[in-house]
Every structure is written in structure tokens, then in C-alpha cells.
Amino acid sequence: MGIFERYLSIWVALGILAGLFGGLQFPQLFEALGQLQYASINLVIAVLIWLMIYPMMMQVDFSAIKEIHRRPKGLVVTLTINWLIKPFTMAFLAVLFMRHLFADWISPELGTQYIAGMILLGVAPCTAMVFVWSQLTKGDPNYTLVQVAINDLIMVVAFAPLAAFLLGVTEVFVPWETLLLSAGLFVVIPLIAGWLTRKAVRSEETLSRFSGRIKPFSILGLIGTVILLFGIQAKTIIANPLDIFLIAIPLIIQTYLIFAITYFWMKKWKQPHNIASPGAMIGASNFFELAVAVAISLFGLNSGAALATVVGVLVEVPVMLSLVAYSNRTRQSFTELKSA
Secondary structure, eight states: OOHHHHTHHHHHHHHHHHHHHHHHHSHHHHHHHHTOEETTEEHHHHHHHHHHHHHHHTTOOHHHHTTGGGOOHHHHHHHHIIIIIHHHHHHHHHHIIIIIITTTTSOHHHHHHHHHHHHHHHTSBOSSHHHHHHHHTTOOHHHHHHHHHHHHHHHHHHHHHHHHHHHTOSOOOOOHHHHHHHHIIIIIHHHHHHHHHHHHHOOHHHHHHHHHHHHHHHHHHHHHHHHHHHHHTHHHHHHOHHHHHHHHHHHHHHHHHHHHHHHHHHHHTTOOHHHHHHHHHHHHSBOHHHHHHHHHHHHOTTSHHHHHHHHHHHHHHHHHHHHHHHHHHTGGGGTTOOOO
16 A cells, blocks of 8 residues: 555645645635536546546456346445435435524524535435545445446436425426536546556556556545645635534534445445445435536525535545545455355
């Protein structure tokens, strides 16, 4: 394990501090970088995420994907968590905290908007960053790809009606450009690049050496993403510290709760660690680009709903890294399990 992987939490913490400092000292630079976006997806962050995903996509073996239907339990757990459990636990926690536990600090009107933003996060399972978490926990790249792809297909038909039901509105606008561009940028293009790399290299030994050489760039991509995210939102964080702290609490609880349910359900069903860990990561993390885009379209750029989705972006990386660390520490408890 290299110095980047060994001290990853420290590098990310330094990245958060650097982002906050840079956003306050050089606001125009980060504002300009923040405006480089299309369909609510920041293009600089997209490049950094692509850099993180590419090494994992090189490991995808197309010949092995067709055998995944022989191991359906991992997919059943992932889909059940993402579409039948996660949205409802998020709605419950949002209402519990914003309408009851935090009622003395947050007005009912603002609390309702924060609830809406959190619900939008809960209805959108992760598309991009899960490949990074899977790679950091040595997840099965073939199985992770299929898990994400099936989730994306379901999202096309289930996101709008489920969000509308939980938000209590008659119609939810689905930003198809965001959905399709994200799938293309974070799944299709890196997958093709990985396949072309495998075809060009051919030797697994050479591929492994090449992957090892570019892995530090993948970690740098993660740290760069953290710096940019916190730099762009530095003013918002400093201007609304209490609200951001209060919004973060139920989001963090939701993340750990969904991970725990998925992870231990996978273990109960005797799934190996390289399937259980990515499956739990998909459920725990969110498709924040989609959630932010919908929050802005429904409630406005400066709404409490939009702020709640942004807080989801900010807390996700540090919290997910803690789950990566936990997953790696508990790998041995899965060693005797065989997928079924």
C-alpha cells in the first residue's frame, strides 16, 4: 500500500481545509471553476471522477459479466435497499429531525425545504463515486458495474414517481440531460476506455503494473474533487454553519444506517466481501448531481432544498471514506463466505 492509500483520510482532511481556505481567499477562481458545468454536472469534477474510475474499469472482464446472473442475491439486496428501503428511511429521518428534534432551531418553512432536499438525495442512488469506493475496498469490478447499470435503468422509470410521492407533489421534473450525461461520463466512456486498454495491453501482468502506476493519480483525483467541492461551497459553509451542521446529522445517520443494513444483510446471505462492500457503498452514497439539479428546478437555486442537497455532497466523501476503512478492516469476516 502506497503513501497515498495509507494516509488517505489525512490527505482528504487536508483537502477539505485547502478547499475552504482557497474558496475564501480566491473566491473568483473557485466561482469560475464552479460555473464550468453542463446539465448540472461540473466538468472539472467530472474529469477528476473519470480519473478515479478509469483504473477500476480496466479490471472489468466482459467475458465474466455474463456469469453474474448465477449470483443473484447481491443484486436482490442492492435493489431492495435502494428502492424499497433507503428513500423511506431518509424521509423518516428528515421529518424526525427537521420537524421535531430540531424544531427550536429551524423554522417550519425552512425545515420543509430541508426535508425535500434530503428526500431527493435518498431517492437517487450513486452512479459515479461508487466505482471509487469499490476500488478502494477491492470490490468485484464486474459485479459493481452490473449493480450500477441496473440501478441506472431503474432510476429512469422510478426516480420521478417515487420522488413525487415522498415530496407530496404532483409532478417531478427529471433532468434527462443530467441523468444521461452522468451515465455516459461515469459509466460508458470509462468502460470503453478500460476495454480498449485491456485490448491494447492483453497481458494481465502488464495491465496490473500499469494500473499500479496510475493508481496515485486516481487518489489525487479524489483529493482534487474534495478541494474543489469545498472551495466552491466555502462561502455557503461559513455563512450557514449551524444549518449545515443540523442538516448533516440526519444525512450522516442515514448513510451509516443504510450501509449497516446492506453490509450485514449481504453477510447473512453469504455474499463474499468483494460483492457485499460495493453493494453497501451503492446504497450508502447518492447521485448528488441529479438531486441538486432537481432541487434547483423545483425549489430554486437559493432554496433550503438546494442547500440540503449541497450538504449531502459535502458530507459524502469523508463519511464514505470512514466506511471504506471499516469495510477493509472487516474483510476477514467474509473470507469463508461463498456467493450464491
